[in-house]
Amino acid sequence: MAEITLVEAVNQALAREMSDNKNVLVLGEDVGIDGGVFRATAGLLDKFGDERVLDTPLSETLIGGVSIGMAAQGLIPVAEIQFMGFACSTIDQILNHAARIRNRTRGRLTCPMVLRAPFGGGIRAPEHHSESTEALFAHIPGLRVVIPSSPERAYGLLLASIRNPDPVVFLEPKRIYRLVKQEVPDNGEALPLDVCFIIRPGNDVTIVTWGAMTHDSLVAADKLAEQGISAEVIDVATLKPLDIETISVSVEKTGRCVIVHEAPLSGGWGAEISARLAEHNLFNLLAPIKRVTGYDTVMPLFRLEDQYMPSTDRIVGAVNEVLKFE
């Protein structure tokens, strides 16, 4: 079996689900003949036609909004926002409508849609192309926020998101779209939502992260292993609703926790995880919880990106700090 990248796994999941369910359609800017600017929808137009692979006008508000109308009618729209920075105008639609229409109508109308967007820095793109605003979405009741971090999880989690009867914001870490390849059988098997994945077991410290930062965290864990430190790495995967249980059990074991994300520190999703751990794990924490994140600054243009984003050195440094506490 050929190995595929994360973005190819997204494509494979879309094709799979569109083949299996005629109600699934994809829409967005340049998703048709162009196959999406990252090629996530490449080849779908030929296979499924232009009614189910819908090039929209350049209208982000509309992309979120029409998806709600389609979903209420029983279609399953998988909408693509070209870059997360451009999702802002459709947050109104997601927050005020997609996430609440089930509640507002007591289940009479529902919104089984997926809003996909590539997020995060690291690809030398212009301004507004590199943000990590996952916490904005994770704050919204009624929504799911899912972030894959490997080809295997991109495939399994996207299938699960499309099959989920509620709206899902599916954020794809574009820096690692083509970083690693894995064998991902196209067997239609979804992975579970609402659970964290322990992607590297360890005993001395828990590193909690998601998206592209899982890779930096794994590299950091390798470096730490050279120092004789055993780090457990957790990929949160579904940020909302949050599986605090898995994280809490891990921290109970290790007594130490470092949370890593690209987004700014204040009000980032790490803050929520940290608060929950303070509630659940106060008496088995051996050290303060440490967060390694972007700064509370505007995401810089790419010449300063490496200085902004958490590096493996910063992660290793944070782990060494929490290990200083006896």
Added chain:
Amino acid sequence: MRKSPPERSGTVARFEVNFTRYLDANGKVVSTPLPRWANDPEVLLPLYRTMVQTRTFDTTALNLQRTGRLGTYASSLGQEAIGTAIASSMWTEDVLVPSYREFSAQLWRGVTMTELFLLWGGDERGSDYQGPREDFPVSIPVGSHACHATGVAYAFKMRRQKRVAVCCLGDGATSKGDFYESLNAAGAWHLPVIFVVSNNQWAISVPVEKQTAAQTLAQKAIAAGVTNEQVDGNDVIALRTVAERAIDEARFGEGPRLIEALTYRLSDHTTADDASRYRDESEVELQRANDPINRLKTYLIKSRMWSDQDDQKLNQECKQKVEEAVKQYLATPKQPSQAMFDYLYEELPVSLQHQLDAALISEDHG
């Protein structure tokens, strides 16, 4: 093929906006021929009844609000003809995507007064319509539902269903991006969707001339390549003529339409508003003469389809129905705390169980 520019200077396109009115403010016929059904009491009387029922509902709702038995309420006083005409031109299987001042359309389509009272009385069950199951709940954010109607229409078209989505908006909504984006996409995709703009000339305190420099709101469709027309929004015969044609054409593949219905908001914006802060009572007084209900009533009496006695009887019936609905509404116990969690997701995520437990404990402790 990409288009090349024309060879010479000159006008390259012309557009027009047509206005339709059959009855003037006094119920006098000002345009002929009237549609055939304008002499048919079986068509006209149900329209009249819904308009009167809506007004009776409205008056009662205001009273309930003033006596603390309803929340903030947005009256539809003076605008009853529009929704009535629109809904009466729709098929049952069409989908209405309303804003919050479309009671007449909703009542026609089978939303109950009890449900309307429940919603404005602060209860989500008011949007769980037992009648039109696929109709959208009212959109409180102005204009954002135009996108939903567009999506509904896309689903109809994709499934080759002969159904139409009808979106009701106000004049304020036509300043919003969602509205333009929806019109534009509906045009590009040639969708069976009708946008009905009730131009009641006030968006809370901002008059329409401050919303836009456009001569009409109907013309906003032109830039999107969408057919437009303007109609007297207080003339139910003109409204139904225009709506029926637009909806039928959309149903059979003629694409979307924007209808601007000219009317006037006789009430405050909502019960939380005091319109005397920004508009003259003399303006409102003048507009009362355009009342859509009186206009139709005069026409019906002149045409010997109706009498003052019939009218008294109808008013009694409408009051009775509203009173029944009020009783049902007031007798409906509020939902338990659990209800906040019941419809958040199809299945409550494990992580929310603790919060639900906490809510139930605090409910037990009063």
